[in-house]
Amino acid sequence: MKNNIGNNTKLILLHPYIQKQGSSNRLYLLAFISFFTLAFLLTLIYTRDSIATTVTAAATSVATATTNTPPLSKAVMKALLHYASTSNTTEGMSYTDMKPISDVLRQCSSPCNFLVFGLTPETLLWKALNHHGRTVFIDENRYYAAYMEEKHPEIEAYDVQYTTKMSEMKELIATVREQVRNECRPVQNLLFSDCKLGLNDLPNQLYEIDWDVILVDGPRGYWPDAPGRMAAIFTASVLARSKKGNGGAKTHVFVHDFNREVDRVTSDEFLCKENLVKSSKDMLGHFVVERMDENSFQFCKSHTTSLSS
Incomplete structure (x- = not known):
């Protein structure tokens, strides 16, 4: 019995380095996603402000042009x-x-x-x-x-x-x-x-x-x-x-x-x-x-x- 058990049993060892590597990869992935999310939000905010500024400037220009256009x-x-x-x-x-x-x-x-x-x-x-x-x-x-x-x-x-x-x-x-x-x-x-x-x-x-x-x-x-x-x-x-x-x-x-x-x-x-x-x-x-x-x-x-x- 002892010999059968000893022959069929396989010992699997997980080195601590492997666990640390998996955690590190997840951190890198999370940081990568966070970076691009932040970049996307900043781009969206900048684009919105730019569009609003452009529309306001255009409206002002039209109003000014209409007012200032000579008769x-x-x-x-x-x-x-x-x-x-x-x-x-x-x-x-x-x-x-x-x-x-x-x-x-x-x-x-x-x-x-x-x-x-x-x-x-x-x-x-x-x-x-x-x-x-x-x-x-x-x-x-x-x-x-x-x-x-x-x-x-x-x-x-x-x-x-x-x-x-x-x-x-x-x-x-x-x-x-x-x-x-x-x-x-x-x-x-x-x-x-x-x-x-x-x-x-x-x-x-x-x-x-x-x-x-x-x-x-x-x-x-x-x-x-x-x-x-x-x-x-x-x-x-x-x-x-x-x-x-x-x-x-x-x-x-x-x-x-x-x-x-x-x-x-x-x-x-x-x-x-x-x-x-x-x-x-x-x-x-x-x-x-x-x-x-x-x-x-x-x-x-x-x-x-x-x-x-």
């Missing part, structure tokens, strides 16, 4: 006005009427926010003259607004429903006078107003913009049942007085066809004679309207408009 030269603007006035139909503006608007757009210290009531033969001209600014058009005809946007993708146009009639001018103005401390205040967000002359169905964003220049050249107003421009003029006057001040305290408001009685009477009532800079020899009224305190309840310093005529 169109006088020669270019003069040429645009010349060709627009000579190619216009009888419904278009004359050179005398277009030039004051062009001059104001050029004098904007920063890109202008330009609101235009009416899609007219001068639509592309206004977009071009307001170089780098935002020009928004409001029209009564939804199909024509959609057509213009499709034909000229650079045009931003919206349609609005007018519920007024020219024959109702005196009654509408009288209603505003009665509600001047409530729904028809000079300073308010018209989006939440039920004033009969206030346009409250424009895109919400348009009520938050500080408009530098507003042109009223629509809607139609050539017969008693036409919507007339009373609502557009009233809305322009409220938008000008309700500015938050980011774009300056004053708004230039131009009224085309100022020689027509309804347009002139409504302008005198809400844009006010004391704000009239001048009226051209043709058909343009130019008003400069200042921002007002929200507790103001009077459009003009004195009411001189007579509704009896």
